[in-house]
Structure formats: structure tokens, C-alpha cells
Amino acid sequence: MGKSGESLGFGIEGLDKILGSFATPPYTIVVAGHPGAGKTTMASTICYSNALKGYKCLYISTQEDREKLYKYMSKLGLDLEKVESAGLLKFIKIPIILDADEVAEMISRFVSEEYSVVVVDSVNPLLDIPEKKSEKRSWLQNFFYTISRIINGLLILVTEMPYGSESLELGNIEFVSDALFILKQRKEEGFMVRSLEIRKARGAPVLLAEMPISISEGKGIEVWVPPILDEITEEGKQIELHCDLLRRTLNHIHRGIVINIVYPPDTDYVDLILVLLSLAMKENMKILFVSYKYSPNTMREAAVDNLVRRGFDRELSEKLVEKHVVFRSINPFSCSVSQLVMRESSLINELNPDIVVFHSVEIPRQTVSIVDHFRELYNQMNYLKKQGKIIVRIGAYTDDFSYRLESRVADAVMRLEHEISEGNIGYRAYLWRRFRQPYIATYEELNECVEEVVGHIKKLAAPTSEQ
Ligand SMILES: Nc1ncnc2c1ncn2[C@@H]1O[C@H](COP(=O)(O)OP(=O)(O)O)[C@@H](O)[C@H]1O
Numbered sequence: 001m002g003k004s005g006e007s008l009g010f011g012i013e014g015l016d017k018i019l020g021s022f023a024t025p026p027y028t029i030v031v032a033g034h035p036g037a038g039k040t041t042m043a044s045t046i047c048y049s050n051a052l053k054g055y056k057c058l059y060i061s062t063q064e065d066r067e068k069l070y071k072y073m074s075k076l077g078l079d080l081e082k083v084e085s086a087g088l089l090k091f092i093k094i095p096i097i098l099d100a101d102e103v104a105e106m107i108s109r110f111v112s113e114e115y116s117v118v119v120v121d122s123v124n125p126l127l128d129i130p131e132k133k134s135e136k137r138s139w140l141q142n143f144f145y146t147i148s149r150i151i152n153g154l155l156i157l158v159t160e161m162p163y164g165s166e167s168l169e170l171g172n173i174e175f176v177s178d179a180l181f182i183l184k185q186r187k188e189e190g191f192m193v194r195s196l197e198i199r200k201a202r203g204a205p206v207l208l209a210e211m212p213i214s215i216s217e218g219k220g221i222e223v224w225v226p227p228i229l230d231e232i233t234e235e236g237k238q239i240e241l242h243c244d245l246l247r248r249t250l251n252h253i254h255r256g257i258v259i260n261i262v263y264p265p266d267t268d269y270v271d272l273i274l275v276l277l278s279l280a281m282k283e284n285m286k287i288l289f290v291s292y293k294y295s296p297n298t299m300r301e302a303a304v305d306n307l308v309r310r311g312f313d314r315e316l317s318e319k320l321v322e323k324h325v326v327f328r329s330i331n332p333f334s335c336s337v338s339q340l341v342m343r344e345s346s347l348i349n350e351l352n353p354d355i356v357v358f359h360s361v362e363i364p365r366q367t368v369s370i371v372d373h374f375r376e377l378y379n380q381m382n383y384l385k386k387q388g389k390i391i392v393r394i395g396a397y398t399d400d401f402s403y404r405l406e407s408r409v410a411d412a413v414m415r416l417e418h419e420i421s422e423g424n425i426g427y428r429a430y431l432w433r434r435f436r437q438p439y440i441a442t443y444e445e446l447n448e449c450v451e452e453v454v455g456h457i458k459k460l461a462a463p464t465s466e467q
């Protein structure tokens with residue numbers, strides 16, 4: 001038991017989430033991967049977080065010097081010096097010149113029951129011990145079994161996979177482990193994408209075979225448990241829309257709805273923010289507006305200006321927008337699609353909005369094959385639905401295929417098209433709500449709707465403005 005009374009764990013949030021309660025000691029984890037995949041980082045993190053709980057850790061390295069390891073890990077947020085001087089970490093470097101038997105001998109000499117976590121980084125020098133395969137297997141099995149019994153905690157065995165080799169050659173070591181993690185890195189759209197494959201985890205129902213991870217300055221290794229749900233979620237309670245046209249055509253909306261709004265590529269549809277704002281005011285909701293195109297300030301100003309144009313006082317407009325809308329922007333070309341989904345999800349977790357607007361969705365659509373994008377998108381949507389978010393995807397029409405695909409996953413669609421009326425360019429809208437007959441609203445009808453919504457905002461804002 002650690003000094004703090006907390007039980008041994010991985011100390012990596014995502015991993016603890018999916019495997020935590022199953023890793024009852026003695027537990028042996030094999031961490032495999034190519035050079036640079038993050039094995040040392042993962043092993044050190046498990047070591048460090050347990051040391052912070054008061055468990056003693058022994059780090060046996062066959063590769064790295066203490067100084068080098070401590071320096072790299074401190075950049076990733078692990079203060080190994082600190083836990084070492086608190087007597088909770090011991091680092092040993094085994095000289096490479098030793099032969100395999102001597103390595104084994106040295107490892108067993110240092111291991112003792114005072115440790116709860118033992119890392120061997122890496123076990124490769126041991127893999128050549130007896131020549132014959134079956135002998136090797138039973139030798140290794142015995143050796144590591146003994147160690148894990150002595151410490152009665154977590155034994156972490158790191159194993160190097162040479163570049164180019166995808167098969168593990170692990171037959172032997174796989175047998176001794178309770179869990180087998182394979183760390184991977186690949187290039188996706190020019191970005192380094194890391195992932196963790198859980199090949200085996202004794203006692204745990206592992207539904208996810210592979211999940212994205214990241215290694216970053218100050219944060220170290222993070223494991224992302226992707227939002228995959230095996231069921232399509234139920235919808236939430238009905239929420240009334242604020243204009244007659246929308247009520248007639250889209251009926252009501254509810255938490256968990258997906259609304260797809262499409263406009264011509266050479267325009268923006270700024271009135272949307274009014275509809276959302278009045279909804280947010282009435283229902284006391286928060287909107288997260290993620291734009292792939294404009295900066296948060298540009299979006300905020302556009303929203304405020306639109307209110308001012310509709311006759312609202314600037315100060316009040318700013319107050320209303322401030323109160324209900326958070327603007328963020330992400331350049332979707334600065335990361336891969338799976339990383340984009342990861343960033344958005346952590347943003348959503350952090351801010352916990354009721355309505356999530358994805359703006360200029362046509363832009364990330366251009367980053368990868370739509371098929372890859374769609375899969376991520378669909379999972380993300382289901383995850384947000386499950387959380388009861390109202391999801392609004394808004395973007396320019398680019399091509400028919402994308403439009404159809406996005407429409408298929410939406411519960412409601414509003415497609416705006418230019419219409420010239422008495423010399424003015426306005427919009428007409430094709431409105432469709434799941435299981436209903438589509439409707440084409442004219443320029444006048446749309447204008448009337450916006451007027452109505454503005455009226456609502458005025459009414460809703462009245463008490464606050466008098467305060
Ligand atoms: N400060 C840092 N910020 C971001 N990434 C880092 C940092 N330090 C190391 N890395 C990344 O972490 C990886 C090193 O992982 P490491 O655990 O040493 O791999 P392995 O032990 O599997 O060879 C490298 O690929 C490197 O790019």
C-alpha cells in the first residue's frame with residue numbers, strides 16, 4: 001500500500017480508466033514498440049505516478065544514463081530527481097558489456113520486496129539467453145515470474161522492436177505478461193500520430209484495440225480513450241424554436257440533435273447566431289462556437305455587429321454574446337483528423353457547453369479522404385449526442401457528395417441558397433426535419449423568422465438590461 005493509501009495503478013488517466021481496476025498485483029506489463037515510440041516515457045510515467053503515491057520504484061535500464069533519462073523526463077513533467085531524493089525511486093544502469101546471464105544475475109540482485117514497481121528497460125539483452133525457443137520461453141517465464149512474486153506489485157518489461165519489423169517475436173515474453181501494450185507511431189497527413197494498441201489485458205474487457213496517445217512538453221504521455229459508443233443514443237426533451245417558420249418545418253429540437261446548415265461558398269450566414277442566441281438565452285445554455293476559418297475575435301465581432309444592426313445597444317450586445325457564447329478557432333491543417341477530434345473533445349470536456357457549433361466544416365473535409373473523416377466524425381457526433389449536446393454543423397456547400405453524406409447523419413438540414421428579391425440578394429432555405437416533408441422557405445419567410453427571433457431576444461434581454 002502506498003503512503004497515501006491509494007492503490008497501485010498506471011498513473012495515466014486513459015489507461016486507468018479502461019484497465020485500472022483490473023490490474024491487481026502481481027501484474028506484469030510488457031511495453032513493446034519501435035525506437036522513439038514512447039516506451040521509456042510510458043514506463044517512467046507509471047513509475048513516477050506510483051512513487052508519488054508512496055510506492056517504491058526500481059528502474060533498471062540497459063540503455064540510458066540516469067542523467068539523460070532524468071533530463072528528458074523532466075521536460076515531460078516527471079520530476080524523477082524529487083522522487084529519488086524522497087527515497088521512492090532507485091535507478092540502476094546495467095552495463096552493456098555484460099552478457100545475458102550477467103544481466104539476469106544483476107537484475108535479480110537488485111530486486112527486492114521493498115519495491116512495488118520494477119521496470120526493466122529493456123529486456124532485449126535477456127531475450128538471447130538460452131538458444132532454443134522452448135527453453136528460452138520457460139527460462140524467461142520463470143525469471144520474471146519470480147521477480148513479480150517477490151515485489152508483488154507492477155513489473156514493467158520494455159521490449160524494443162527493431163525498425164521495419166512489425167511482428168513482435170514476442171512469443172516468449174508475451175506468455176509471462178498480464179497485459180501487452182504496443183506503442184506505435186505513424187505518419188498521418190504529414191503529422192506524427194502515436195497510438196497504443198492493447199494486445200492483451202488479463203481480466204479486462206478491452207473493447208478498444210487501439211487508441212491515440214500523445215507525448216508533449218510538460219504533459220508527458222496522454223492516452224485518449226476515443227468516444228466510441230455501440231449504441232445510437234436516445235434523444236433529450238423537446239426544446240421549442242423561436243420562430244413560426246422553424247417550428248412549422250423543423251418542429252422542435254432536443255438535446256442530442258444534429259443540425260446541418262449549408263450556405264453558398266461565397267457567403268456567410270450570420271443570422272444563425274441570432275437563432276442560437278435566443279435559444280441559449282431562453283434555455284439558459286452555453287454555446288461553444290468552434291471555427292475552422294475565423295479567429296475567435298472575428299466571430300465575436302460579427303455576432304455583436306449583427307445584433308447592433310438589428311437595433312441592439314452595443315454594450316448589451318457584447319454582454320449577451322459574452323454571457324452565452326465561447327468562441328474558439330482551430331486550424332484543422334495543424335493536425336491530423338484524429339488529433340482534431342481529440343482536441344475538440346478535450347475542449348468540449350473543459351468548457352462543457354450545451355450547444356456545440358462547428359463552423360466552416362467544409363475546411364477539415366478537405367484534409368483527408370472523406371471516408372476517413374466521416375468515421376471520426378460519426379463517432380464524435382454520437383459521443384456528443386450521448387452527452388446531450390445540441391450539435392450544429394455549419395459550412396459552405398462544396399460538393400454534392402459531401403452535402404449528401406453530412407445530410408445523412410443530420411436530424412435537421414437547412415440549406416440556404418441565394419435568392420434575389422426586389423433587387424436585394426437574400427436567401428431562400430430548403431428545410432428538412434427527419435421523417436418530415438421538406439419545405440422551401442422564401443426570402444420573406446426567412447426574414448420574418450429572423451425578425452421574430454430578434455423580438456424574442458429583445459424580450460429575453462429586457463429584464464437583464466433593466467437591472
Ligand atoms: N519534450 C518533448 N516534447 C514532445 N515530445 C517529446 C519530448 N521528449 C521526447 N519526446 C518524444 O517522445 C519520444 C521518446 O520516447 P521514448 O519514451 O524515449 O521512446 P522509446 O523508449 O520507445 O524509444 C520521442 O519520439 C520524442 O519525439
Ligand SMILES: [Mg+2]
Pocket residue numbers: 039040041121
Ligand atoms: Mg527507450
